[in-house]
Amino acid sequence: MEYEYLDHTADAKFRAYGDTLEEAFRNALRAMFGLIVSVEEVEPIAKKKVELTAGRTESLLYDFLEEGLFLFETDHFIPADADIKIIGNHLKATVYGDTILNHEIEGDVKSVTYSDMDITHSKGKWIITVVVDI
Amino acid sequence: MKDKVRKIDDFLYRLEPFDNMTVPAEFFLNELLFEKLEDKAVEQLKNVASLPGIYKKAIAMPDCHIGYGFPIGGVAAIDRENGCISPGGIGFDINCGVRMLATTLTRDDVEPNIKELLDSLFRNVPSGVGSESSIRLDDKQLNDVLTFGTRWALDNGYGVEEDIIMCEEEGRMKSADANKVSPRAKARGKKQLGSLGAGNHFLEIQVVEEIHDPKIAKVFGITQKGQIVVMIHSGSRGLGHQVCSDYLRKMEDTYPDIMQKLPEKDLIYAPAGSKLARDYFAAMSAAANFAWTNRHIMAHQVRKAFTEFFPEAKISTIYDVAHNIAKEEEHEIDGVKRKVWTHRKGATRAFGPQSPHIPKDYLDVGQPIILPGSMGTGSYLLVGSQTAEEQTFGSTAHGAGRVMSRMAAKKQFRADEISQELERKQIYVKAASRKGICEEAPLVYKDIDQVVKVSHAAGIGNIVAKVRPFGVVKG
Numbered sequence: 001m002e003y004e005y006l007d008h009t010a011d012a013k014f015r016a017y018g019d020t021l022e023e024a025f026r027n028a029l030r031a032m033f034g035l036i037v038s039v040e041e042v043e044p045i046a047k048k049k050v051e052l053t054a055g056r057t058e059s060l061l062y063d064f065l066e067e068g069l070f071l072f073e074t075d076h077f078i079p080a081d082a083d084i085k086i087i088g089n090h091l092k093a094t095v096y097g098d099t100i101l102n103h104e105i106e107g108d109v110k111s112v113t114y115s116d117m118d119i120t121h122s123k124g125k126w127i128i129t130v131v132v133d134i
Numbered sequence: 135m136k137d138k139v140r141k142i143d144d145f146l147y148r149l150e151p152f153d154n155m156t157v158p159a160e161f162f163l164n165e166l167l168f169e170k171l172e173d174k175a176v177e178q179l180k181n182v183a184s185l186p187g188i189y190k191k192a193i194a195m196p197d198c199h200i201g202y203g204f205p206i207g208g209v210a211a212i213d214r215e216n217g218c219i220s221p222g223g224i225g226f227d228i229n230c231g232v233r234m235l236a237t238t239l240t241r242d243d244v245e246p247n248i249k250e251l252l253d254s255l256f257r258n259v260p261s262g263v264g265s266e267s268s269i270r271l272d273d274k275q276l277n278d279v280l281t282f283g284t285r286w287a288l289d290n291g292y293g294v295e296e297d298i299i300m301c302e303e304e305g306r307m308k309s310a311d312a313n314k315v316s317p318r319a320k321a322r323g324k325k326q327l328g329s330l331g332a333g334n335h336f337l338e339i340q341v342v343e344e345i346h347d348p349k350i351a352k353v354f355g356i357t358q359k360g361q362i363v364v365m366i367h368s369g370s371r372g373l374g375h376q377v378c379s380d381y382l383r384k385m386e387d388t389y390p391d392i393m394q395k396l397p398e399k400d401l402i403y404a405p406a407g408s409k410l411a412r413d414y415f416a417a418m419s420a421a422a423n424f425a426w427t428n429r430h431i432m433a434h435q436v437r438k439a440f441t442e443f444f445p446e447a448k449i450s451t452i453y454d455v456a457h458n459i460a461k462e463e464e465h466e467i468d469g470v471k472r473k474v475w476t477h478r479k480g481a482t483r484a485f486g487p488q489s490p491h492i493p494k495d496y497l498d499v500g501q502p503i504i505l506p507g508s509m510g511t512g513s514y515l516l517v518g519s520q521t522a523e524e525q526t527f528g529s530t531a532h533g534a535g536r537v538m539s540r541m542a543a544k545k546q547f548r549a550d551e552i553s554q555e556l557e558r559k560q561i562y563v564k565a566a567s568r569k570g571i572c573e574e575a576p577l578v579y580k581d582i583d584q585v586v587k588v589s590h591a592a593g594i595g596n597i598v599a600k601v602r603p604f605g606v607v608k609g
Contacts, residue, residue, distance in 0.1 A: 009172065009200055010536045036263065055387055058399070066379055073264055073372045074321045100264065106569045107540070108263040108332035108609070111226040111375045114382075114399035115202035131202065133226045133375075134333060134540060 003031035008131060012109070013116065016128045022084040024119075024126035025061060029068055029082055029095070032112075032132060036072070037103045042080035044096030050082075052091045057119050060091055061128065065112040068095070076100045109134050135176045141168075145592040149176065154184035161194040162526070164588050170580060171198060178205040181397050185210065187217020187406060189467045189474060193526050195481045196588035197535035197580060201225070203400035206480035206535065211465055211527045212406075214473045219411045220403035221385070221418075223477030225458035226378045228418055229425035230335075230369030232504040233301075233433055233454035234515065236355035237440065239362040239447050241341045241604065247443050251339065252564050252605040254439040259337055259432050261330035261609040262566025269328050269431070276320055279327060280312035283423035284430040292434040299493050301454040302483065305426040309462065311416035315373070316380050319417075323373025323424055328431035332566065332609030334574060335368045336506070337432065339605035343512060346597040350499045350517050354452050356599050363601055364440075364449070365513055366432050367506045369458065370425035377421045381414040415460065415475070422459055429454055452515070453493075453502035455482050457532040465527050476527050484518035484530040484595045492518075503595045505586060507534050509563065510556060510576025512602040514586050521593035530595030531586070534579035547572040556606075565608040574608060 003016040014031040018024030033039045050067050054060040064084075071077045079095035086092075111133040118129040139149045139161065147161040147168055159179040163171060175198055182204055183192035189211045198207035203222020212218060244251065260267055271279065278286045284298045284305025298305050330337060342361040345351045356363070370377075385402045386393050388410055393402055404411035437449045461483070463476045485492055485501040492501040503516040511534070522528050538546075549568040552575050556563055565571050589595040 005541055007539050007541060009539050010206060011202070012540060054383075055390065059383065059386060062383070070318060070322065070376075076264065105263045105567055107567070107573070110333065111379055113202040113226075114402075117399065133202065 002027040011131050012134045013129070013131045018126045019124065021126050022086055024128045025064060025084050025086070026082045028061065028128045028130055029065060029079060032065055032068065032109055033078055033080055035107045035109050035132070035134065037078055037106060039080045042078050042098050042103060044081055045098045046077065047094050047096045048077065048079070050093040050095055054089050056089065058114065058117055060086070060089055061119065062112050062114065064091060065130070069109060078103060107134065135180065136171065136173045139176060145588050149180060151183065155180060157183050157188055157191045159183045159192045159194070161198065162196050162588055162592050162594065164584065166584055167196055167580070167588060172200050174200045175205040178398065179208060181401055182208055182210050182223070185212060185218060185220065185403065187213035189213065189472060193529070195529065195531040196585040197480070197531040197533055199535045201479060203398060204477065204479040207531065208479045209481045209526060209529045210477045211474040212477065214462065214475055215406050217406045218403035219406070219415055219460060219475050220401060220477065221378045221382050221414065222400040222402065223479050224418060224460050225479050226375045227369035227458055228374035228377060229422035229456045230458045231425060231429065231454060231456040232506050233366045233429040234452040234504045235364040235433060235436065235449050236452050237362045237364065237447055237449050239444055240360045241362060242360070243444065244339070244362050248562055248605050251439065251443055252562055252607065254442065255337060255436060256564040256607050258435045258439050259330055259607060261607055263332040263609070265329040265331060265566070265609065266325040267328040271324055271327060276324055277312040279427050280315055280420035280423055281310055282306055283426050287427050287430045292431050297430055297433060297451045300451040301426055302456055305430060307419035307422050309416055310419035310423050312420050314413045314417035315377055315420050319373050319376035319380060322376050323371060326371040326373065327424070327428055328435065329371065330368050330432065330607070330609050331371050332570060335609045337436070337607040338365045338603050340365055340513065340601040341604050342599055343602045344600040346599060350598050353496065353499050354502055354515065354598065355450055356515070364436055365504065365506055366429050366436070368429055368432065370421045371428065373424050374421040377417045381417065385410060418460060422456060426454060453504065455504050457482055478529055480532045481529045482532045483528055484522035484526070485528045486518050486520040486523055503530055505531060505533055505582065507582035508576045508579040509561065509574055509603055509606055510559065511582055512600050514582065514597060515599045515601070516586065516589060516595040517598050519593055519596060522595060526594050530589045534582040534585060536578055538578040540573040543575055543578045544569060544572050547575045561603045561606065563606045563608060570608050
């Protein structure tokens with residue numbers, strides 16, 4: 001499973017999985033955009049580069065997801081997939097996706113939050129939990 | 135945690151200080167609303183009661199529910215010299231709020247044209263996820279909006295002078311500094327001025343259903359049942375969210391030791407006296423100005439659409455209130471006047487009669503409070519009070535508050551069924567997204583009647599009138 005949605009009264013909460021931290025980051029991005037469009041149907045028609053440095057893994061994740069929202073709002077780009085490299089607290093990624101004009105918008109994400117954010121590594125699996133403000 | 139909360143009277147519950155709490159946490163709830171209160175929301179208010187420099191008590195409004203950092207419906211007055219300012223006590227959508235307009239029309243006047251009118255509003259007020267306005271601002275113009283707020287709009291041909299006067303802060307916080315708003319935040323806001331957005335934001339044509347206080351209603355411009363009014367619920371769009379995010383991250387990077395100790399990271403704050411506290415407040419004020427200008431421009435479009443159909447109609451602003459904001463205020467605390475940042479996160483200012491901060495025309499009655507409900511139920515117009523100033527640092531509820539997640543709502547409801555059900559009740563809906571209708575279905579909200587009942591009974595916001603939706607534009 002790439003990701004799943006958990007119940008949250010006022011906002012949206014999801015859990016993303018990965019064999020590597022990078023894969024879990026990618027799936028978290030997909031989970032977040034899954035709230036906005038049918039993310040499986042987004043073809044990798046265009047790509048963009050993302051490069052970030054942050055103080056902690058959690059803030060790196062926060063910034064990465066925020067960057068996704070920024071691209072969405074300012075460039076009308078849906079980043080639905082990503083090749084990610086994380087070294088320490090530095091992230092380099094190529095994100096793939098399509099323009100929003102080709103997709104039906106089903107929901108909104110206003111912002112990433114730290115509420116209940118969790119990144120754990122156990123039994124060879126990375127598990128990321130995020131609540132976004134919608 | 136909830137089991138530690140004690141009932142004080144029919145409308146008040148209290149959590150006495152323990153752990154790091156320096157003040158008690160108080161909840162303005164009746165039994166019904168207390169039952170629905172989440173344990174996590176109690177924990178969040180406990181965390182607020184542990185913030186440095188908080189005075190007297192952390193307070194939950196009747197519509198309190200889980201938020202991030204502060205609970206939604208959380209209010210705190212925090213010392214401006216020895217305390218702190220927390221973006222999580224204001225919210226991502228800075229100055230999300232409501233503007234209410236009175237018209238000289240009645241339901242009978244509008245009924246024959248309701249669908250066409252709704253179509254026209256839907257065309258003229260951009261709504262939906264990532265919605266963009268037809269207004270294109272260059273860098274200087276955007277800076278002017280951030281600096282001067284609604285005054286910029288008036289100078290550029292939107293609205294009338296009265297719209298500015300009948301607005302919290304007269305649509306401009308002078309503490310704003312556009313230079314403290316990041317280029318990223320500006321890039322997000324540039325194309326969004328005059329747009330509704332999505333989620334729970336809406337534009338509603340409403341009908342006055344009940345008038346509880348005819349004298350005060352009249353002062354606010356509401357004279358009869360059946361009168362048409364309009365409500366615009368929106369905020370600072372992407373610009374405000376980015377300001378919140380930017381400063382949350384800056385505070386985290388600047389104060390890792392504070393971050394480390396916090397039970398919830400969204401509660402991060404900048405200590406009073408720090409440059410970051412000053413910068414954030416200046417940027418937040420700028421985002422607030424953007425939001426007021428946003429609602430001001432949408433109100434202008436509403437007025438234009440109405441007068442196309444009804445050239446004789448007069449449309450005036452009743453008031454415009456912020457729901458997510460911090461204000462520099464002075465409150466008397468244990469006999470001493472204190473300079474505080476009043477954090478209102480999902481809460482409305484509720485100043486009473488003779489407050490120097492409300493329009494002159496309302497001095498005898500108090501400040502209007504606008505509480506938007508859900509599509510199927512109603513919304514309320516209340517009035518602020520001296521009691522609110524004494525009990526809640528001049529604050530009350532901001533709306534209904536959700537009880538069902540958006541996920542669950544999407545699973546449970548179908549958009550066409552809800553639209554039909556509403557149409558049977560003669561409520562017409564135009565939505566940018568069909569799923570948006572499900573997410574905002576009437577049943578996902580707490581009963582707003584209960585919220586208002588508590589506000590009124592506790593005396594922190596008194597009922598003036600109830601309105602019901604007639605035509606709804608949803609994001």
